[in-house]
Amino acid sequence: MKERGIVYLVGAGPGDPGLITEKGMLRLKSCDAVVYDSLASDLLLKAVPDHCEKIYVGKRAGFHSMKQEEINQLLVELAEKGRKVVRLKGGDPFVFGRGGEEILALKKADIPYEVVSGVTSAVAALASAGIPVTHRAISRSFHVMTGHTLSEEGTLPPDFNAFASLSGTLIFLMGLGNLPLIVSGLMDQGKPGTTPAAVIENGTLPGQKVVRGNLLDIQQKVEAFGVKSPAIIVVGETAALDFSSTGKQPLEGCRIGITGTPSFTGKLHKELSSLGGTVEYLLSLSLQSYRSDERMQAAYEDLKSYTWIVFTSANAVREFFLGLMEQGEDHRALGHIKFATVGKGTADELLKYGFRSDYTPKHYQVIDLAEGLRERITKHDRLLIPRSSRGSRELNQILNETEADYDDVVLYDVRKEGREEEQAKGKRADITKEFDYITFASASGADAFFEEDSLAALKSLEGLMVVCIGDITAQALEANGRKADLIAKEYSIQGVAKAICQHWSEKTNGRKGV
Structure with a gap:
């Protein structure tokens, strides 16, 4: 009986290829197959061996090339053939990356796996824009929510009110399309219109675009500057800071x-x-x-x-x-x-x-x-x-x-x-x-x-x-x-x-x- 392989769930980082971890790169350099999403940089795929099979599965909002259930099955099938498989995911596998679902499928099939954490855009994209997620005397905490599923039925999720009432820095990933809903929801929960806000497009990449304002004017500014997805929404006092690298x-x-x-x-x-x-x-x-x-x-x-x-x-x-x-x-x-x-x-x-x-x-x-x-x-x-x-x-x-x-x-x-x-x-x-x-x-x-x-x-x-x-x-x-x-x-x-x-x-x- 052929020995089973192993699946490595590797976080590719926020976009800048230099921000993948050393361990993640090590796994890429020794894999037999790589199953990857829509990555910000194809450079990471250059690290794999010549014999490595490259399988693109999409996973960009609105344009999924393969359903999640099909991806789960693909990982199992590749490992059952005895291959070392890297599942390369943008950001971190466990930060809205559906890594947990893939692991459940691997566990059910008794496939060995390893998770290699990645740098999440929830921190890195903000840092690239000069916005710290925390800062003494200004923000003692940060909180991350996906904005991708906010308006499936035209309403905010039940836990949004509790999220909106939190102090500190609020971060919404994949939520640009729901920006009006997010802004109105935050203000309905008592956030002043003067609360600083920012939107970061293509964080850590050369085409990065940063728009700063407050809850009252951020939508208008985003439209004026033509900001597009992928983008991150930041709300809180640290959004007014600019610690961009000099x-x-x-x-x-x-x-x-x-x-x-x-x-x-x-x-x-x-x-x-x-x-x-x-x-x-x-x-x-x-x-x-x-x-x-x-x-x-x-x-x-x-x-x-x-x-x-x-x-x-x-x-x-x-x-x-x-x-x-x-x-x-x-x-x-x-x-x-x-x-x-x-x-x-x-x-x-x-x-x-x-x-x-x-x-x-x-x-x-x-x-x-x-x-x-x-x-x-x-x-x-x-x-x-x-x-x-x-x-x-x-x-x-x-x-x-x-x-x-x-x-x-x-x-x-x-x-x-x-x-x-x-x-x-x-x-x-x-x-x-x-x-x-x-x-x-x-x-x-x-x-x-x-x-x-x-x-x-x-x-x-x-x-x-x-x-x-x-x-x-x-x-x-x-x-x-x-x-x-x-x-x-x-x-x-x-x-x-x-x-x-x-x-x-x-x-x-x-x-x-x-």
């Missing part, structure tokens, strides 16, 4: 969509996030390796004849050394060879394998690499260039002007990851609303973005700042009908980050001056 990062409030291979986007995500940006994977590319193909095999067998190996990307470095080991060779086969790398990132990747680059141009572009090589090689040299199938022809054109012999061999190609294609298509329609910038790290990535429906892809980029890592990527983008708005001065992750930081600073400073 320490700002260079990319605070900046939303960036990134494209590229996992090895690159992982590093770019880390860099941009550390600068305060909110980063989301828009299009992922996977590597198709050709290191076992006939031409690469011939190159490995004839390494003794080469005097230089030229790397135009970190991907090429990784693929080359993987193939070298697969051939039964080791670093001793390269002792006589010099190395050239297109930029610092590629040189750093080479150093991981124990080799320093003999030449890296000051400007991290393929044309600069080619010009530098022309000055360093002679007719006695033979070069190996293992790279992508879409490598720049500028390198060939300049090397053809020398007397040196070279082999330009396709080592790998990049292609769109099939499992994310539909997700990427769905995002394109609203991309201008979701992002301020979109980055492209290679010509292959630019081409992949425009596959299938180039007109829709072009339209999705209207109003966005498009950032390219270098001229070759920019040329590929332009060939698809869109010019780059920003081109990194350095062909590197840091170069992309610097370009965005500089433009965002100019943009936000200009906005402040208006």
